[in-house]
Amino acid sequence: MPERVTLKDVAARAGVSYQTVSKVINGNGSVSPETEAQIWKAIEELGYRVNVTARGLRKSATGLIGYTWAPNPPDRGNPILDQFLTSVVGAAEAHGYHLMLFPHPPVIEQVDVYKQLMRSGRVDGFIVASTNYDDPRIRLLIDEAFPFAAFGRSNPEWDFPFVDVDGCAGIRMATEHLIEQGHRAIALLAWPDHSRVGADRMEGYYAAMQQAGLDVDPAWVHRSESSFQAGYTAVQRWLQLSAERRPTAVVALDDTLAIGAMRAAMDAGLRVGPDFGVTGFDDAPGVQYLSPPLTSLRQPLQQVAQRLVAMLIERIHGREPEPKQVILPPRLIVRASSVRGER
Amino acid sequence: MPERVTLKDVAARAGVSYQTVSKVINGNGSVSPETEAQIWKAIEELGYRVNVTARGLRKSATGLIGYTWAPNPPDRGNPILDQFLTSVVGAAEAHGYHLMLFPHPPVIEQVDVYKQLMRSGRVDGFIVASTNYDDPRIRLLIDEAFPFAAFGRSNPEWDFPFVDVDGCAGIRMATEHLIEQGHRAIALLAWPDHSRVGADRMEGYYAAMQQAGLDVDPAWVHRSESSFQAGYTAVQRWLQLSAERRPTAVVALDDTLAIGAMRAAMDAGLRVGPDFGVTGFDDAPGVQYLSPPLTSLRQPLQQVAQRLVAMLIERIHGREPEPKQVILPPRLIVRASSVRGER
DNA sequence: TGATAGAAGGCGAACGTTCGCCCGAACGTT
DNA sequence: AACGTTCGGGCGAACGTTCGCCTTCTATCA
Structure with a gap:
């Protein structure tokens, strides 16, 4: 003391x-x-x-930003959280702000928490991650006209500032890359249909296939929660299809599904890369060390963080951020899991 | 608004x-x-x-806890951060506190940041993670008599409240497990000698070997920063030793090193598990999906978080936490990477 | 019946700032 | 010589609480 x-x-x-x-x-x-x-x-x-408390009382501002996200279950973890939080804090500190943490599932019951935080003057604004359709946090923040910026989109008719990574373009790049490698029968490991992010990414797959004049066999699309097991069993089933329907490559909406897919292909005696192409999403630390290394899409986290913070601070100061909605492209990191190599 | x-x-x-x-x-x-x-x-x-600001001014307390840790480089990430932060926030909120983030390398230049935070009354106390010998943050907090609790130990002569996971006991369990599986020549993938945590864990290896009456060939111990590559090349070199000196198993101080080791063994034509045992540390999400799944040590993160918060709050209230130093055992999760199976 | 204790609640002050207003001095202008 | 302007800096007030003290009222007891 x-x-x-x-x-x-x-x-x-x-x-x-x-x-x-x-x-x-x-x-x-x-x-x-x-x-x-x-x-x-x-x-x-x-x-x-x-004394920041006294100053805060006088100016009715706290210099604090709340960061909300939905934590993943322990067996999945969040490989990019460390880097992202560090980026967000860095950006916030550059503006004289600090970051407070709210890891809560975005369910309606949790909304009281935010209401309380707003009314009690705990934070000057929020950064909302893990967004989805009908996100109750976003609804509340809009209704209360409280400053916030979202990492991710929600309902298109809602007007609010956000930064998002273009999952559609990303998956499209991955799909086109596989097509370029000579694949024609390409399957998709997707998420359940209540996921906003999932819907966006899926679109990229359909767009690429259509553009290339390839028909999508409905059996090639599998939707489930992300897990190693889901990716594994889906690929197992695909490999049992008749030769002319059997996929030779898989686009996965995240790295965990991709890893399951890789394993299933390898267990079936296929060489991942030459015989069977696989791509993931997120470029989690470690996927470059898999065997073979996994092709994946890397999100520009640092840029996302900086834009989010800049936007939010505009809002806190009562200004309208310009542009109000930002969509950044991910980068396709090509590794051996999707490359045919010598033929 | x-x-x-x-x-x-x-x-x-x-x-x-x-x-x-x-x-x-x-x-x-x-x-x-x-x-x-x-x-x-x-x-x-x-x-x-x-209004928490006004209350804070009156009571000179903020209801905020600062959490400091050293972020990992992007290619390593921190697989357990999500779960740990969620646990810490949960424990803090149960006591009416919130968490503020300070992801800064624990170097001497950063000490000013903490001094500033203390003097400006930003937080009521700190939880300090990623501790090490001569940690300047801990030194400062002790000197200023500012409330804090550490996740991890530092210099033994410094008296302060901490919770740590018993790395020595953990690595000892892993080593004993490999010995039980019939291994006699067991190598160690360790960290550089400036790491407090690393020193603790290493001790468990030596203790187990000695207890089992096994001599440790100095060539079996490799020390380096954690990376896939380091684990890979170390095992490669070990496998070139003469038959009587060649290790048949490796204990790694973290999962990343272990994964590198697994890959090197597999690339050398060995079956990980039956021919060559490997164990890791942290039980990162995903290691159960490797092939073979990796044996690892799981830290009781939730308990750690709860005790840390409870301790810190005692200190904030001017009381002495009891006990002041807590060391919790990790749990060995045995998977195929360390099991000989049918022989 | 009068003293007394306790309950209910009012009131002033303080926590450490920031903000706007005011005053006096110095200087320049007509 | 009188007046306006500008600069430097003092001062009161307010931000929204909590805390301790004080007053009033009612019930209790000897």
Whole structure:
């Protein structure tokens, strides 16, 4: 418990009124160079730091940003959370803000939590991740006109600032890449249909197939929650199809599904890459070490973080961010799992 | 921006003084049941929430806990961060606290950040992760007598509250397990010698070997930063040793090294499990999906989080946590990578 | 019946800032 | 010589609480 040093202490030492010290610190009001120097000296000597609580009370601002996301179950984890949080905090600190954490499933019952946080002045604004259709958090924040920015989209008719990664373009790139490798029968490991992100990504697959003039056999599309097992069994079943219907490659909406797919193909005696192409999404740390290394799509997390924070701060200051909606492309990292190599 | 509702508004509606409302909310002072009911009703109707900034100013407490850790580089990530943060926040919220994030490398230059945070009253206390010998953050917090609790140990002569996972016991269990499987020549993939955690874990290896009467060939111990590549090349070199010196199993201090080791063994034509045993540490999500699934040590993260928060809050309230130092055992999750199976 | 204790609740002050207003001195202008 | 302007800096007030003290009222008891 370091002893409290206040404006008054600094003022006493510098021989001025404490309000004058405040003026120097905040750089408004006019103060002569000599007394200003005196005051800075006193601040230095006493190790004074402005009390953010008091300042917050006066200005009714906290300098805090709430970050909400839906935690994954322990057996899945979130491989990119570390990097993303670090990026967000970095961006926030560059603007003088700090980050508070709210890892709660985005269900309607949790909405009270946010209402409470808003009313109690806990945070100046929110960054909302793990968004989905009809997201109750977004609905609430819009209704209360509380500053926020979302990582991800929600209902198209809702008007709010967001940054998203173009999952459609990403999956399209992956699909086109497999087509380029000579694949014609390409299957899709997708998510359940309540997922906003999943729907977006799927679209990229259909677009690429259509553009290439390839028909999609309905049996080639499998939808389930993301898990290794789901990817594995889906591919197992696909490999039992007749030769002319059997897929030779799989586009997966995330890395976990892709890894399951890889394993199933290998267990069936296929060489992943040469015989059977697989791509993932997220470029989780470690997928480059799989055997073969997994082709995947990398999200520009740092950019996402910076834009999100910048947008949110605009909103906090009562301004309209411009542009209000940002969609950034992911980058396809091609590795051996999707490359035919010598033929 | 929801319109501000203050104590005075509630008081006006309930027909009492605003201080009385405060009494009701905080449950001290005596108020008749009828007026109390009136007041609660008014609170409900107006949707009043106490302004935490004002309360914080008055009580000089923020209800905020700072969480510091060293982020990993993007290609490594931190697979258990999601679960751990969720656990910590859960524990903190159960006590009415929230979590603020400080992902900064624990270097001396960063110490100013913490000094500033302490002096400006940003947080009531810190949880310090990624600890190491001579950790400047811990040194500073001890010197300033600021409340904190550490996830991990530091210099033994420093007296401060911490929770740690018993890496020594964990690696010992792993080593003993391999010995039980019939291995005699067991190698160790360790970290550089400046790592506190690494030193602790290594000890478990030596202890188990000695206990079993097995000599450790100095060539069996390889130390480096954690990476897939390091694990891979180390095993490659080991496999080139003469038959009587060649290890038949590897204990790795983390999963990444273990995965590298597995891959090297497989690329050398060995079957991981039957021919060559491998164990990791952390039980990262996904390692159960490797082929073969990786034996690893799982940390009791939820317990760690709960004890850390409980300890810290004791300190914040000026009490001495009891016990002050907690060491929890990890759990060995045995999977195929370390099991000989049919022989 | 009068003293007394306890319950109910009002009131002033303080936490550490920021903000706007005011005043005096110095200076320049007509 | 009188007046307006500008600069430097002081001062009161307010942000929304909590805390301790004080007053009033009612019930209790000797």
